[in-house]
Amino acid sequence: MGKPRILIVGGVAGGASCAARARRLSEEAEIVIFDRGQFVSFANCGLPYYVGDLISDEKKLLVANANLFQSRFNIQVRLEHEVIDIDPAAQTIQVKNLQTGDVLSEPYDALVLSPGAAPIRPPFPGLELPGIFALRTIPDSRRIREWIEVDRVKRAVVVGGGFIGMEMSENLMRRGIQVTLLEKLPQVMPPFDAEMMTAVHTHLREKGVDLCLSNGVKGFVSDKADGLIVQTESGDDYPTNLVILAIGVRPETTLAEQAGLQLGDRGGIRVNAQMQTSDPHIWAVGDAIEVQDIVTNEWTLVPLAGPANRQGRTAADAIMGYDTQFRGVQSTSVCGIFDMTVACTGASEKALKRAGIPYAKVYLHPGHHVSYFPGAHPIDMKLLFSPDDGRILGAQAVGYEGTEKRIDVMAIALQASLTVFDLEEAELCYAPQFGAAKDPVNFAGMIAANALRGDAPIVYWEHLSAEQVMLLDVRNPDEFEAGHVANAVNIPLPELRDRLSELPEQQDIWVYCQVGQRAYYATRVLRQCGYNAYNLTGGYKTQQAMDQALDPTHTLHPEHPRP
Amino acid sequence: MGKPRILIVGGVAGGASCAARARRLSEEAEIVIFDRGQFVSFANCGLPYYVGDLISDEKKLLVANANLFQSRFNIQVRLEHEVIDIDPAAQTIQVKNLQTGDVLSEPYDALVLSPGAAPIRPPFPGLELPGIFALRTIPDSRRIREWIEVDRVKRAVVVGGGFIGMEMSENLMRRGIQVTLLEKLPQVMPPFDAEMMTAVHTHLREKGVDLCLSNGVKGFVSDKADGLIVQTESGDDYPTNLVILAIGVRPETTLAEQAGLQLGDRGGIRVNAQMQTSDPHIWAVGDAIEVQDIVTNEWTLVPLAGPANRQGRTAADAIMGYDTQFRGVQSTSVCGIFDMTVACTGASEKALKRAGIPYAKVYLHPGHHVSYFPGAHPIDMKLLFSPDDGRILGAQAVGYEGTEKRIDVMAIALQASLTVFDLEEAELCYAPQFGAAKDPVNFAGMIAANALRGDAPIVYWEHLSAEQVMLLDVRNPDEFEAGHVANAVNIPLPELRDRLSELPEQQDIWVYCQVGQRAYYATRVLRQCGYNAYNLTGGYKTQQAMDQALDPTHTLHPEHPRP
Known part of the structure; x- marks a missing residue:
């Protein structure tokens, strides 16, 4: 394309990234962004904090403005201009100036749709009321x-x-x-x-x-x-x-539908790995499109800023003739919830179930840094991995400081198709205030790898049937008294080697402790002594969380004994 | 080995890990740890904070004690017992009870040396003085x-x-x-x-x-x-x-030397990938050994807790017949320095130079989270990578919150042999208080990838020769006035497209801004218009840091103009 005319519909995240990248690839292209709103490239992720007045200056939310796009990138931005129709055959769009009402026809060589998503508004009675x-x-x-x-x-x-x-x-x-x-x-x-x-x-x-x-x-x-x-x-x-x-949000697909572009089953615009729609001159990026999940290979809607930016750059590359391919999404995300942080990457257990993908899982509750340094908080972690080769499928973490760090590490490990065996061997930053010589990421890998190698097989609380197995609690008596699972027998770990005769030789023994570590030691002792021992992953802490998840209307106290 | 007798010399980090792992692999083995000190498995990384009274309770530093080793692992710990001699032929050691003075001979099937390292004490006059x-x-x-x-x-x-x-x-x-x-x-x-x-x-x-x-x-x-x-x-x-x-510290090799074990050129005990010394019945782990750097392949001394633990487990696996291989070290480390955090992984530039390994590098100074969210701090980052294929060779980061997180991501990327092209595509956690839609890790990858692809070649400040190139400062005039590099010409980025005629067509143009981003945009404009433009990586901020590194006896103010 010699001096192409690139029109971009929507100037936030994906659209803005696409425009800037297109300019970096071509000084000659004419690049125009149309946005029906008053702002281009604003920080929509910051809006809740603006409402909360943590960000009090609205100007801070303007990552760039129309003047900057013009002066820095020679990109025209037409605000309060709504694109109301696309004619793919003629390669033109109809643009309405929302201030004057005028409608103009604009020809394009390449059209990029970045219309975003709109909040879902179910037909609740009274939805139009003020407030x-x-x-x-x-x-x-x-x-x-x-x-x-x-x-x-x-x-x-x-x-x-x-x-x-x-x-x-x-x-x-x-x-x-x-x-x-x-x-x-x-x-x-x-x-x-x-x-x-x-x-x-x-x-x-x-x-x-x-x-x-x-x-x-x-x-x-x-x-x-x-x-x-x-x-x-x-x-x-x-x-x-x-x-x-x-x-939640739904993809803005009005224009795409009018233009006869193919949509996916999830209701988003369908694109190929170069962000090209079913029309060869139209690309689409951001919250309006469907993307492929790299773990499940399913088409999905992932309205996240990071992928939208990557998609914008990919579309610009494609338009300018580069062969960049979008590698799909892994849905890495994080949210601050008051003092807590929750973060995840890859597939959840329910997503894996839905997709029919075999998986194994471990739970753990390591400290975010060594316990001897003041201020250690536990992180609740869940790692999902392939039971065949240990490949990482997904990870979730809930805690305070240092939580999203572990998910970032898991995210790049997942991107690199690493396995739980690689996580065991990871060499991460350690000083007392930052982690541990065995980082939570290492621990997750070790527990999973020990299970896959058969050294310490793990079982899940939801499969527990207390009639069929012996349930062994290896915590100290005071912990057991403060709360334990029904039908559990308490043999504290330090006494285990001397009390093996109390254990059944024919029955499976499911072992638990508070978080899983002592149960791991016990499982090793028992298996070496010929018992069919298994570690209930995540221990009593995970059991309590699962119990509460089944009955979320009230908050169980951790010490509340099971009936 | 049926019921092996495993003796371990030194009960901190590597030795303790080895003992616990050996027990998990064999209930039958007899496992004894000898330590000449009064404590086993203590948190030596916490000692400075104990001196500083941030950790005020000494008991917190005791990760485990002899009783716990006995009750939990059935491992004997003999404190204040110094191993004074090894007879490899007889497979015995001589152990001196430091309290009684008695010396006993102890036979072993496997001996694990984990003696650690000792502080270097050069022969300074007066070294014996109190205080x-x-x-x-x-x-x-x-x-x-x-x-x-x-x-x-x-x-x-x-x-x-x-x-x-x-x-x-x-x-x-x-x-x-x-x-x-x-x-x-x-x-x-x-x-x-x-x-x-x-x-x-x-x-x-x-x-x-x-x-x-x-x-x-x-x-x-x-x-x-x-x-x-x-x-x-x-x-x-x-x-x-x-x-x-x-x-610094030097490996404790007195015993190993007495036993005639092979040492390496760096003065540490030489081991193979299973931590086995030159004697097939003796293994060695921790600060006393030499390890192979996975980037340079050189033998080196890396006294870090994480690798020591991995080495301990590897040695236990080897003794028990597993074929676990130690993958080497990448020297990932972090240090809190008052409010700052410094972290690194892989090779430094000087290490690459020493090893004669070709490298390219980029500098960047991204915010640790988006600038519109309160409290954003810059992180100074340096990424070293292969100029051939973009493989990551090393990374360094200096900043406040969120610094070591980026190095952890780089560390696992390096472990996975990822390239700068993979970093570009990384999908990391983003919410306003945690990062950016383009995370610092993404930025590092993008800058490096743009350079490797030839889209925006980078040059280094240390190669600047103002006589041979045109030095172009594209910052705003107020920034230029506040301080700039000698002989630089100022054309602010927004004016660049209109002032191309002021630029030399035959001469190379080296472009800089404050941190590198505007210079990148300018480099793209210039290259597309036929100029030989290059981006001075890291911008004026890196130039100032280099300048100061050459004259470290005083602190330059950032706004201090070059003479």
Whole structure:
């Protein structure tokens, strides 16, 4: 292409990256970004913190503006210009100037669709009432800020417990607002497995959030005293001054559908590895497209900024004739939830089940740094891996400081197709305030590798049938007394070698301790002495989390004994 | 081996790991640890913080004790037992009970040497004077604590600016002691390249450390007023109450030499990939051995806890007939220095030069998280990679929060033989408080990949010859005025496209900005317009660091203009 005309629809993340990259590849190209909004390249990930006034200067959210695009990149940005039609045969788009109402036709050599996604707004009765907001744009956040101040909001209901729901709950609390969080599922943060979220449920409640799981919205009615009442499926009513809808987003595909572009089963625009749509002159990037998951190979919707940027660069490369291929997504993500951090990469257990992919898993609860240095916090970790070759399939971590670090390491390990045997051998940073000579990542690899090698086979709490196996608790008597699993027999690890005669020779023995380490030692002792011993991965701590995940409406105390 | 007798000399890190692993592999083996000290498996990495009273309870440093080894692992620990001789032919050792003086002969099937390393004590005159300490054991730290309290230490001299020197400087300052740090080299932290340490030099001085680089100790004399005077090579005297010798450690090889075991050129015990010495019944692990660097393939001494633990497990596996192979070391390390964190993995530039390995490098200074979220700090990063295929050879990072996280990611990428092209594509955790949609790791990969692809070739400040090239500063005029490199011409990036006629068509143009990003954009513009443009990697910030590294005796202000 000599002097191509590249038009880009949508100037945030993917679109902006594509434009800048296209300029770096061609000084000659004419590059125009159209955006129906007032801003280009703004920091939408920062919006909840702007509502929370942690970021108080709106200007900080403007990563770049139209002038910068012009002066730095010679890229034209036309704001408040909505692309209303595409004619793929003629290679033109119809653009409406939202200020004047004029409609112009613009020819293109390459068209890039980066329209993003829109908040899902189910047809709830009363959805149009004042005080009900979604959060997607700077004007959205301005309106919420104004509403909070003008209406002196005291109580808010956040609908949806995903990333935005979590961040909005935290930020509204930061403003001194009492928050009720309604989530239809029995857990928050759907990309995670349920048992990994029980500590988050507890944390949310400790922070004062009124967390209502397994309860969805039925509708909204106005109320003289409070402004609004949120009616729920359980029959409970929640009076409030402010509702944040954070149910999720759906890809913006109106234009793509009008243009006859192929969509996928998940409702996003279908593209190839070069971000090209079914029309050879149209590319698409960002939240509007479907992407392939590198673990499950399934088409999926992953509205994340990092992949959107990579997609933008890939599309620019493709347009300019480079053969860059998008390698798919692994859905690495992180969320700060008050003092906690939750992070994951790759597939969850439920995603692997859905995809019919064989997997094994381990749970662990290592300290984020050595226990002898002040301030050590545990990280709850779950590692999913192939039972055949140990290849990493996914990882989840929940904790405080140092949590997302371990997931970043797992993410690049997954990208490199490493196995749990490689994690065992990883050489990571260690000083007392940063980790341990055996880092949590090493531990995860060791537990998994020991299981795969058959040295210390692991079993899962959900498979426990206390009639068929002997359940052995190797913790100290005081720990056992404070709470244990029904039908468990207590033989503390230090006494095990002397009390082998108490154990059944024909029956499988499932061993647990608090987090899995002593049970591992016990399993090794027993297997070497001829017993069929297995380690219940994650120990009593994981058992408690699973138990609570099955009954998430209340918070069990860790010391609460099983009935 | 049916019921082998495994004797282990030294019960910290490698030795303790080896013993525990051996037990997990064999219930039948007789396992005995001998240690001449009073403690087994103590946290020597915590000792500086015990001196600093950040860890105030000595018991916390005892990771395990002899009773735990016995009760949990059925491992005998004989403390205050010094192994004084090995008879490899007879497969026996002579052990002296340090309390009774008795010497016993103990037979072994497998002997594991884990004697560690000893602080280097050069033959300085006056070295025996009271108040001069090294720090390696719990009794060492006790003595220093007592000396600080009894002698009411006000001024200390730390000799040596490596890991222990850094941690001791911080911890003595924590105790309210004025610290002079003497380092013979022109930089602290020798595993890092000099220009990466200039920010640390500034930080140390800002924190009140009297940092004396390029100055070594000549000797010590006692002084009536102050207790001690440290005499230095520069002729300056430092009166003090306390001297910490932190010059480094040397492998403990007395026993190995007596036994006729092969040593390497670096003075450590030579072992194979199964940790076996030149005697087939003797293994060696930890700080006493030489290991192979996976980047340079050179034999080296790497006294780090993580590798020592891995070595211990490898030796146990080998003794029990498993074919585990030690993969070598990559020297991943981290150090907290007051508020800063420095971390590295793989080879430094000087190590690559020494080994004659071709390399390319990039410098960058990204924020540890997005700039719009409060509290963003820059991380100074340096990435070394193969100029042929982009394979990662080493990485260094200096900053605050989030610094060692990026090195952990680089460490596992290096382990997986990933390239800079893989770093470009890495999908890491992003939310505003944790990183950026383009993480510093991605940026490092992108800059390097753009250079390798020829899109934006990079050049190094140390090769700058202002006579032969045009030096172009594309920062804004106010930045240029505040300080710039001699002979640089200022054309701000936004004006570049309109001022191309001012540029020479035949001469190479070396472009710089503050950190490298605008220079990258400019380089792309210029190359597409037919100019031979190159990006000076790391920008003015790296230039200033290099400048300061050449003259480390004083701290340049960042805005200080070049003469």
